[in-house]
Each structure stands twice: as C-alpha cells, then as structure tokens.
Amino acid sequence: MTKPVILAVDNDADLLHALEQDLRRKYGEQYRVIGADSGQSAIEIVRQLKLRADVVALFLVDQRMPGMTGVQFLTQAIKDFPQAKRVLLAAYADTEAAISAINEVQIDHYLIKALEPPEERLYPVLDDLLEEWFAGYHPRFEGIRVIGQKWSPQAHRVKYSLARHQIPYQWLDFETEAEARALVEHAGQAGQLPLVLFPDGSHFFNPTLRQIGEKLGLKTRPQMPHYDLVIIGAGPAGLAAAVYGASEGLKTVTIERLAPGGQAGCSSRIENYLGFPAGLSGGDLARRAVAQARRFGAEILTPQHVTKIRLNGQYRVITLSDDSEINCQSLIIATGVSYRQLEIPGLNHLTGAGVYYGSAMSEEMYCRDQDVCIVGAGNSAGQAAMYLSRFARCVRLLVRGDSLAKSMSQYLIDEIARTPNIVVQLQTRVIEAHGEHHLESLTIVNDQTAQTATISTVALFIFIGAMPLTTCVADLIECDERGYILSGADLTLNGCRPRNWPLERKPYLLETNVPGVFVAGDVRHGSIKRVASAVGEGSIAIELIHQYLGRV
Numbered sequence: 001m002t003k004p005v006i007l008a009v010d011n012d013a014d015l016l017h018a019l020e021q022d023l024r025r026k027y028g029e030q031y032r033v034i035g036a037d038s039g040q041s042a043i044e045i046v047r048q049l050k051l052r053a054d055v056v057a058l059f060l061v062d063q064r065m066p067g068m069t070g071v072q073f074l075t076q077a078i079k080d081f082p083q084a085k086r087v088l089l090a091a092y093a094d095t096e097a098a099i100s101a102i103n104e105v106q107i108d109h110y111l112i113k114a115l116e117p118p119e120e121r122l123y124p125v126l127d128d129l130l131e132e133w134f135a136g137y138h139p140r141f142e143g144i145r146v147i148g149q150k151w152s153p154q155a156h157r158v159k160y161s162l163a164r165h166q167i168p169y170q171w172l173d174f175e176t177e178a179e180a181r182a183l184v185e186h187a188g189q190a191g192q193l194p195l196v197l198f199p200d201g202s203h204f205f206n207p208t209l210r211q212i213g214e215k216l217g218l219k220t221r222p223q224m225p226h227y228d229l230v231i232i233g234a235g236p237a238g239l240a241a242a243v244y245g246a247s248e249g250l251k252t253v254t255i256e257r258l259a260p261g262g263q264a265g266c267s268s269r270i271e272n273y274l275g276f277p278a279g280l281s282g283g284d285l286a287r288r289a290v291a292q293a294r295r296f297g298a299e300i301l302t303p304q305h306v307t308k309i310r311l312n313g314q315y316r317v318i319t320l321s322d323d324s325e326i327n328c329q330s331l332i333i334a335t336g337v338s339y340r341q342l343e344i345p346g347l348n349h350l351t352g353a354g355v356y357y358g359s360a361m362s363e364e365m366y367c368r369d370q371d372v373c374i375v376g377a378g379n380s381a382g383q384a385a386m387y388l389s390r391f392a393r394c395v396r397l398l399v400r401g402d403s404l405a406k407s408m409s410q411y412l413i414d415e416i417a418r419t420p421n422i423v424v425q426l427q428t429r430v431i432e433a434h435g436e437h438h439l440e441s442l443t444i445v446n447d448q449t450a451q452t453a454t455i456s457t458v459a460l461f462i463f464i465g466a467m468p469l470t471t472c473v474a475d476l477i478e479c480d481e482r483g484y485i486l487s488g489a490d491l492t493l494n495g496c497r498p499r500n501w502p503l504e505r506k507p508y509l510l511e512t513n514v515p516g517v518f519v520a521g522d523v524r525h526g527s528i529k530r531v532a533s534a535v536g537e538g539s540i541a542i543e544l545i546h547q548y549l550g551r552v
Ligand SMILES: Cc1cc2nc3c(=O)[nH]c(=O)nc-3n(C[C@H](O)[C@H](O)[C@H](O)COP(=O)(O)OP(=O)(O)OC[C@H]3O[C@@H](n4cnc5c(N)ncnc54)[C@H](O)[C@@H]3O)c2cc1C
Pocket: 232, 233, 234, 235, 236, 237, 238, 255, 256, 257, 258, 259, 260, 261, 262, 263, 264, 265, 266, 267, 268, 269, 270, 271, 272, 273, 304, 305, 306, 307, 334, 335, 336, 337, 358, 359, 379, 380, 381, 383, 469, 472, 520, 521, 522, 523, 528, 529, 530, 531, 532, 534
C-alpha cells in the first residue's frame, strides 16, 4: 500500500535537507517524506499526488519564501487535501503572520524555525498531529479511476471493457462529486470525458480500448509474424481451441476484439456447465481458461480486431485493425454472435445511456433501488433478471410470446417465479423509448388486449437473439442465408464439393470452403449455442487441424 505523504517546503536548501532527514529518521517507515524548494514546485507536487490518488498527511511549510508565502501555498494545497495537518515554520519576525494564518488556513500549529534538537522541538508536535490525522485516515482506493457523466455511452464503453477484463476500477461521477471535478481540472481539462486515471498519475481523456489495454500491459500485438494456428475470437470456442492447440505443440495466437470470454463472459452465472454444480460466472470461466491457455504458451491479443483474411498460397493471412498482418498455416473462426438490435423509435441515441445489449453487468450500481426492464425470453434474459433482482427495486421481464417455457430453461423459470421483485409480462412489446440524455421511460403494448402503457425505468437490457459476426471473413468464407458459416457436410449437401475447393478430399467436419480454415462455436451454421458445445467444437477443431497439417 502507498504510504501517506509528509510534504516539507522550504526554499533554504540546507534547512530543507536537514528537515527531510529528521522527518525520514522518525517517520520514514510509515510515511513518505517529500521535500520541495519553493511554493510553486510544491504546488506541482500536490497536483501529481492528487492525480496518483496519493494522500498527504502533513504539510510542513516555511512561511517566508520568495514568489509564494507558506500561507499562500497552503491556501491552494488544502483544497486538494483538506484533511492534511498544516504546520507553518516561521521566523520570530513572522509570528504575527503565523498567528493570523491560524484563521486564514486553519493551520494546526506554527513552529519557530529553530528545530534542533528535533526530539524536543519538532517531533512532539508532529507526533500529536500525525496521531490525530491517522485516527481519521481511511486508505484510498489505489487502482484505476474512471471519471465521467452518469449516463455517458463513452463512460459505459470504458467501464464495460474494464469489467470484462476483470480490472478493478473506481467510478467517480463528474456531476455529483467535487473530487471528480477537481481531478478533471488537475488533469488539464484537455479533453472529453471520461477521464481514465492510472495509479502512476498518467491519464487519458476518452481513450480507445486499445490505449487502455496497452497502458495496462495487455498484449495487443503478436510476438511473431508466423503461427501454426490463428484463432479469431476468445469466447469459449476460441479459448478451448487455444488450450488444446498450444498444449499439443501448435504455435498458437488468439485474437479478441473486446475481452476474453465472449458472450459467456457477460453471463452472471452459468449453471449448466459440466463440473461446476454451484455454477460459475462467465468472468470466472474466462479467467481460468485464459490462465490455462497462457500456461501452455498460447498468445492472446486483446483488445485487437481482425478486419480481413486472405489467402497467399498455402498461408492464410490475417489483417489486424492497425493494418499489420499475421501469416498462419491454419485458422479457426470462433467469432460467435452479437445481440440483435431492437428497432423502435427513440432507442438508438440512448444505447449506452440506459439501454444496454447482451449484458447486465457493469451498470448495476445505477440500478440499485430503481425499476428496470429486460426484453427477451431466453436464458440470457432470465439470468440477467435474477442478477438484477439483487440490486433493483423491481425487474420487469417483457416477453413477446405467451410463455417462457419455449425458450428458457426450467430451472431459471422456477427461480424467477420464486423471486418477488421480478414481474414477468407476457405478450408484451416495447414500442417506444423516451428520454433526452438517458432513458427515462418506455411505452409498452400488450398484444392480447392492445392496451398501451408508459412505464418509468432507468434501464432497459435487451436480449433478443443474435446475429453471426462474420464481416471479417465475408469475402472468402461461405455462409448460409442468415450469415452463419457453413462447414463440413453442410457444404456438400448436394453431393458437390464447395465452389473453388481445390482438393480431392471433401472438407473435414468443421472445415469451411477454404482448406485449413475451420469454424467453431455459435458462428457455425447449425451450432447449439451453449458454452459446452462451443468448448467441444473448439477442442475438436484442433484434432482436425492436425489432420490438415498432416501431423497424424
Ligand atoms: C448473457 C448470456 C448468458 C448465457 N448463459 C449461458 C448458460 O448459462 N449456459 C450456456 O451453455 N450458454 C449460455 N450462453 C450462451 C453461450 O455463452 C454461448 O453459446 C457461447 O459463449 C458461444 O461461444 P463462442 O466462443 O462460439 O462465441 P462467443 O462467446 O460469442 O465469442 C466470440 C468472440 O469472438 C470475438 N470476435 C468477434 N469478431 C471478432 C473479430 N473480427 N476479431 C476479434 N475478435 C472477434 C467476440 O468479441 C467474442 O468475444 C449465454 C449467453 C449470454 C449472452
């Protein structure tokens, strides 16, 4: 834990040096002693300390300094550290100024500048003050701080990404917290919110996810130009492929545009995955899988985006979002699906500002004791309802059909029925969203009675089916009419080999219309849309890749 700071300020270099030594000898174990040789340099130090979330316990300041007096310095510094104890060092001639400073900046003590021996003239006063300060001291949060406006989509994007990478952060609301406004001012007010502050004091205004990732030491660039296997997507299918590929000796890299875990990473509790009788969160599953894949030597690049693939003889060439390229012998497309958009008036501009797709996590603090709505009737909607019911006053599950049983597992239906603050409204659709800067209310219609109603709500979570993510492979890979990737026997249904298929043999199971390019998980035509099946396909694909590479 970072030590609280004692800041000594004196323009007399010899005196400052002696004072620092005395302070370090007595208090160095518990406090960090910093010296400044002028009021101006001390102001800069205070600014840096504030940005790094350090805490000042004590200011020990000479009154008579050129450019800025001790009282002038304290007047500014205590705005940032109002709890810090303040001691003014004064010559006999400055006693008057020191006494009036008691009122001006509420100094706790003034000491005449004859501090030798410190055991008699310095420590007794500081011991008392520091003991008193320490009694009211609560160690500050030391991680990343995100400062922004409550309903800002940009702030949501940053918080969501940090949450998905399981990086703890503290949220400070610019509109309601003076501390947040002070930090923005210290950071220079140079840019657009959100402001992201790192523990070392560095910061970004409205950063890209790659900027944050690189700052946090996440790997976004490959180590080598060539791999045996590239996997696009680090959901359950991609992560399973990474574990099996790397553990079986393939030089493997997985590329993930958001955060490892995929859709499963958005799940608050997966209860039907083999081996976890009490369930586990998607975040936990992703963390374990990433550790396992890395242990076997797989590289995971995130956040990084594949924009295109092309062929170059026997190699598959992958283009990344920064236009750099990686070559590989074999490729697995495990890009999964993304949530379908709800097309109703008033909704688009509120996405990220009260309207969220596919995940109920990262915004739960704004749902605390509020009324919230969910659209959808699948397991993901049911899990979100259970999760939000722990925070929200009331969760309305708005379902277009006349029953949950068609699309939701029975265990979730039973849990929902037992939860008093979840209301299920069947045969109900949202037809309009209202709110200027954030969601305020929804108009809903009951399809049985044709009655409409407007309900107040701070958040709408949407889980209404999915679309395959295939843009990056669209030019090369054959898909069905809904965009899901065809593979194996699905490509040869009419007995013919796929268009432009260059080999004598037919495509292997999970192999696409391009030899050596495989597909696994939800993005595959005919997939089951479950964690276990995605994991299974990711693992099987490795065996087939060995066959393709002629190693078995
Ligand atoms: C909220 C929720 C709860 C769920 N609960 C359960 C449950 O309890 N039990 C269960 O069995 N199933 C559950 N599912 C379904 C399950 O999560 C999915 O079936 C599974 O995640 C599919 O895995 P996948 O690897 O095929 O795809 P995904 O999980 O969709 O992962 C694909 C990954 O590829 C990345 N990607 C896409 N395009 C690119 C690109 N161009 N470049 C780089 N990366 C890219 C995406 O960002 C994503 O991370 C749930 C789904 C959701 C959304």
